[in-house]
Every structure is written in C-alpha cells, then in structure tokens.
Amino acid sequence: MTGGLWLERVSKTFHPGTSNARRALKDVTLSIAPGEFVILIGSNGAGKSTLMNAIAGRIPVDRGRIVLDGVDITRWPEHRRAALIGRVFQDPMMGTAPSLSIAENMALAYRRGRRRVLRSFIGAKERALYREALATLELGLEARLETKVGTLSGGERQALSLLMATFVEPKLLLLDEHTAALDPKRAELVLRLTEKIVREKRLTTLMITHNMAHALRMGDRLLMMHAGEIVLDLSAEEKAQMEIDDLLRAFERVRGETFVDDRLVFSQLEGKDHAP
Amino acid sequence: MALWIGSLEQGLLFGIMAIGVYLTFRVLSFPDLTVDGSFALGGAVAASLVVAGVSGWAAAAVAALAGAGAGLITGLLHTKGKINGLLSGILTMIALYSVNLRVMGRANVSLLNEKTIKTELEAWAQAAGVDRHVVFGVMFFLLLFAVKLAVDWFLRTDLGTAVRATGDNPAMIRSFGVDTDGTILLGLILSNALVGLSGGLIAQYQGYADVQMGIGMIIVGLASVIIGEVLIGAQTIFRATLAAAAGAVAYRFVIAAALRLNVDPNDLKLLTALIVVVALVVPPILEKRRLQRRLDAEDADAVFGDDRRQAAADRAGAGAGPKAEGRVRPAEKGGEGG
Numbered sequence A: 001m002t003g004g005l006w007l008e009r010v011s012k013t014f015h016p017g018t019s020n021a022r023r024a025l026k027d028v029t030l031s032i033a034p035g036e037f038v039i040l041i042g043s044n045g046a047g048k049s050t051l052m053n054a055i056a057g058r059i060p061v062d063r064g065r066i067v068l069d070g071v072d073i074t075r076w077p078e079h080r081r082a083a084l085i086g087r088v089f090q091d092p093m094m095g096t097a098p099s100l101s102i103a104e105n106m107a108l109a110y111r112r113g114r115r116r117v118l119r120s121f122i123g124a125k126e127r128a129l130y131r132e133a134l135a136t137l138e139l140g141l142e143a144r145l146e147t148k149v150g151t152l153s154g155g156e157r158q159a160l161s162l163l164m165a166t167f168v169e170p171k172l173l174l175l176d177e178h179t180a181a182l183d184p185k186r187a188e189l190v191l192r193l194t195e196k197i198v199r200e201k202r203l204t205t206l207m208i209t210h211n212m213a214h215a216l217r218m219g220d221r222l223l224m225m226h227a228g229e230i231v232l233d234l235s236a237e238e239k240a241q242m243e244i245d246d247l248l249r250a251f252e253r254v255r256g257e258t259f260v261d262d263r264l265v266f267s268q269l270e271g272k273d274h275a276p
Numbered sequence B: 001m002a003l004w005i006g007s008l009e010q011g012l013l014f015g016i017m018a019i020g021v022y023l024t025f026r027v028l029s030f031p032d033l034t035v036d037g038s039f040a041l042g043g044a045v046a047a048s049l050v051v052a053g054v055s056g057w058a059a060a061a062v063a064a065l066a067g068a069g070a071g072l073i074t075g076l077l078h079t080k081g082k083i084n085g086l087l088s089g090i091l092t093m094i095a096l097y098s099v100n101l102r103v104m105g106r107a108n109v110s111l112l113n114e115k116t117i118k119t120e121l122e123a124w125a126q127a128a129g130v131d132r133h134v135v136f137g138v139m140f141f142l143l144l145f146a147v148k149l150a151v152d153w154f155l156r157t158d159l160g161t162a163v164r165a166t167g168d169n170p171a172m173i174r175s176f177g178v179d180t181d182g183t184i185l186l187g188l189i190l191s192n193a194l195v196g197l198s199g200g201l202i203a204q205y206q207g208y209a210d211v212q213m214g215i216g217m218i219i220v221g222l223a224s225v226i227i228g229e230v231l232i233g234a235q236t237i238f239r240a241t242l243a244a245a246a247g248a249v250a251y252r253f254v255i256a257a258a259l260r261l262n263v264d265p266n267d268l269k270l271l272t273a274l275i276v277v278v279a280l281v282v283p284p285i286l287e288k289r290r291l292q293r294r295l296d297a298e299d300a301d302a303v304f305g306d307d308r309r310q311a312a313a314d315r316a317g318a319g320a321g322p323k324a325e326g327r328v329r330p331a332e333k334g335g336e337g338g
Helices: A048-056 A102-110 A124-135 A154-167 A184-201 A212-217 A236-240 A244-274 B002-027 B034-051 B056-079 B085-104 B117-128 B132-156 B158-168 B170-174 B180-206 B217-232 B237-260 B265-318 B322-337
Strands: A005-014 A022-032 A037-041 A063-068 A085-088 A172-176 A205-208 A221-226 A229-235 B108-110 B208-210
Touching (some): A022 A048, A022 A229, A037 A048, A037 A212, A048 A172, A048 A205, A102 A124, A102 B158, A124 A154, A154 A184, A212 A244, A221 A236, A221 A244, A229 A236, A229 A244, B002 B132, B002 B217, B034 B056, B034 B085, B034 B108, B034 B180, B034 B208, B056 B085, B056 B117, B117 B180, B132 B180, B132 B237, B158 B170, B158 B180, B170 B180, B180 B208, B217 B237, B237 B265
Parallel strands (some): A037 A221, A172 A205
Antiparallel strands (some): A005 A022, B108 B208
C-alpha cells in the first residue's frame, strides 16, 4: 500500500468504564486513494469529527492503525502529523493567528513541519511567493500583507486558512465543515476555492459537510457515517445517480435501523433486569 | 530630585523585568506568577555570588540563568504535568521562597563594602570625572535598550513568531507542526531569565538582597506593561517592548509621586493593585463607549436623518444593556404589525 490514507479497524471510546461511555468509532476501516476527494456526511454525533480528530492526532485512538502515505502515524503526536496533514476548521477564527499579519501567517504555513530556528523572517523572495499565492484567492489580500489577520472578515479568514493549509502541499487535507459558519455567498466562494486547489494540486482530501447539495456536487466519493461506523460508501458514478431526496431517505433508513436496534437492546436489558 | 533620579535608575532596571512579564502575559497569554519567586531568586543568587567574590556582571548573568531554570520548572509543571498555568506559577513561586532562603543562608544579604556593578560604575565615574548618576543612567538605559532590541529580534525570527502564534492561537500553530509545549517552555524560560537578571541587578543597585524582594513583583510587571501600553501603544513589536520598558519607569515615577504626597509606604502595594485594576478595567469600557457612540451615530444617520444627534443621545442615555434592547424590540415589532 503506497500513498493515500489507510485506516484499519480504528476504535475510540470516550469516557470508558463510566456510565457515560460512548463508542465514537467502531472498527472503522477505510482506504482513500492518493488524490481522491472524499466527502463525509452524517448526523450530529455520528463520529465524523472524531474520525477527523483521530486522523489528525488531536485524540488518541484505542485500537487500530492509521497509515498515511505509507507511514504508520498511529502513535505520532499531533504536531508531528501536522507535517503531513493540512487542516481547515469550522470556525474561521481557528485557522489563523489574529494578532499576526497576513505575511506572518503565510510564513508560519510556509514552514509547516520544518524546524523553527533563530532565523530572521521573510525575505523579499518569500514575500513575492506569498503575494502570488494570495492573488489566486482573488480577494485582494496580496496587497495587504502587513494587515493583521484579526481585522479580516470571516470569509477572508477562511479563504486564507484554506490557502495556508495547502500552501505546502499536504499528504492529506482535512476540511471539517469549513464553510458551515459562513453566509451562503462566502461559503460558495470558499467551496469554489476548495474545488480549485484540491483539483490543481491533486490533494488527497477528506471533507465533512452538513450540506447535502454540496455533498452530491463535490468530490469523487461519498461516505456516510452513523453511530461510529461508515454505513454508506458511494462512488462518483453512484453519487451522480442520486438526488438530495435519495440521500435524505438513506439517512432516515439508517436511523430507522438503529432505532430498531436500540429497542432490541432495551428489551434485552429489561429481560436481564427481570431475570433474577 | 534624588528621589526622581533614583526612580529613573530603578525604573530602567525594572524595565528588564517588565519586558519579561510582557513575554508571558501578552505574547504567550500566560499569567506567570513565577515572577515573584524568580525575581528574588535572581537577587539571592547575584548577592551570594558577589559576597563570594564573583564579579557583579558575572553574578547578574548567573542570576539570569537561575531565573531561566525557574521558568523551565513552571513550564514543565504546566506542559508535562498538565497543571493549570496559574497554579504552576504559584507552586514554583512558593517553592522558590524556601530555595531563596537556602541560597542566601538567611533572609537578607547585605552588599555593603562588596564590589558590585554599582561600585564598579561609581569608580568609573570618578576616574572620568562625571557625575555617577549620569553613568548609571546611560549604562542602565543602554542595557535595557539592548535587552529590548534582542527580544524584538527574537520575536521576529521563525522561532519567535511560533511563540507569538502559540499565545495567539495554539490549535492553529499545532496544525502547522509546532510543538506548543516547546514554545511555551521557551517563552517561560526567556521571560524568567530576564526577571532573574533584573532581580540580580536590583539587588546590586540597592545594596542588598532580601527574601521578600519579589513579593508583588508580578503586579509591578503587569502595571508596567499596562501603563506602557496606555502611554505608547502596542501596535508593533518594537512599540510593545518599548512600552513595557517605559511603563516600568513611569510606574517608578508614580510611586515616587505617591511617596512625595506622603502616602504611607505600607499602602504602596494597595496603590499598585489599584493602578492595575483601573488600567485593566477602564480602557475596554472607554473603547466600548466609543464604538457604541459610533454605531449609534451611524444608525441615527440611516434612520432619523436630521434628528440623528437627538436620537443618538437618547440611546446612549438609555444604556446599551440587553434589558434596554428587550424593551425596545417588542414595541418596534408591534409598530410594524399595525
């Protein structure tokens, strides 16, 4: 197995051994090919963000293996994985440092995964590089290198976050509902930039969204999670056949099944309680 | 006059400590209470070394190293021990009280008749035939300015920018491959090194080290940083460190003025705390007022045209609390319905 992302029976339980124990990931096995653009959907609490955090190393997994670009990163700390993984968060405030300038933020991104040394910062050549990259956003940020990022709008900050996350090409790009906090117009802009950057750089990408239209329109593959498992895996061709209604029906069907499951569990529990 | 000159000289030496506090409090957003302990540690170490015959400058350098060690301990407690930042600092500070007594062997070490930086500079002045206060002033200023420029330089390097980003948005800088434990440790080490250096210099300047000399130092540092920000601003790194340094001098002048006005010296710590409270509470309120007035003016502009001034004044008078809004909204809705 070379390149891409490979998850093998990854499990995670929150608050194990307590009455609040919750199995957030149940033996998730998943393979994403290099350059594949995968969309991940699922209701709240389905385990989407947990999966992403497990891949990024924000939370340790209980069992299983995570292999990225042929390297087993299961035991790597978050900051070490960051050398390989680019991330854009839901909150536009999360992806940039507000009291630093646009140039300084770009410089931080440019040094992704490299040792930070006592070298003075940002020469003219680097500046030119940043201006060129910022120009691709078509937001005029290239003329505002010294502006503090905290003064930018949410849409501008999120576009900048996306650019920073992909500036040094990551082996994997994780997008965690990165347009959910934006108004529709800005969301559309950031999605267009996402499509452009991911395609141009052929980035292996995993994107969470709650928007069914986006889920059908974008990406090469669609995954649906429910209760810590991947319950639906559609190829680009299968996806093309589907309408939003079909997707919603699939959602309801999944929920219905677990509802039955829950009832079964409850009746078993009751049976046990009454047994002695 | 002697009071003001003494205040200036002390202020310049305390400025080094204030830049240290700026590093933790503003750059790392880490309220580090180690300062009370590491300042006295610097004083204790420098005084003991001077008494043992070490040169004043070397003693000050070792004081800086000792301070760095104190910062390292607080940093390890916080990052590796997962102890709350505030508590980590308090623990180190309390522990250092005992350590400082051990270092000095008693509660107070006098440097009378010892060869210190101060006596060295005095000898210089005498040889050159200049007033000793001129030499003190120039030397302390140059020292403080050198520290300021060094810190400025550091904060602009790759590593320094990573430290700044850690205080600004740790999740973000981790996602770009920086180990924030490391940057927090580094920030605490540098900060407390400066605090220890300042303590070592102050002990030599005042002619003694005392186990109590660090008490309330963190508040003095905060007061310096905040007063400086009000006076000079903190828009750039250059200004922010200059502000901390100048704030330390200004703070000394405030204290001198208070003494001049016959404020009981026992009340000085109370006064310092009040200054910090006022400096922390008032600027945000003023800023909010200014913003509200501007918004009101814009609103009034859009809605009421010529009556805008009256309207803005009315709203400002009503107070912009949530209660006031609650009262207004339903009435507006009712009006639309009718």
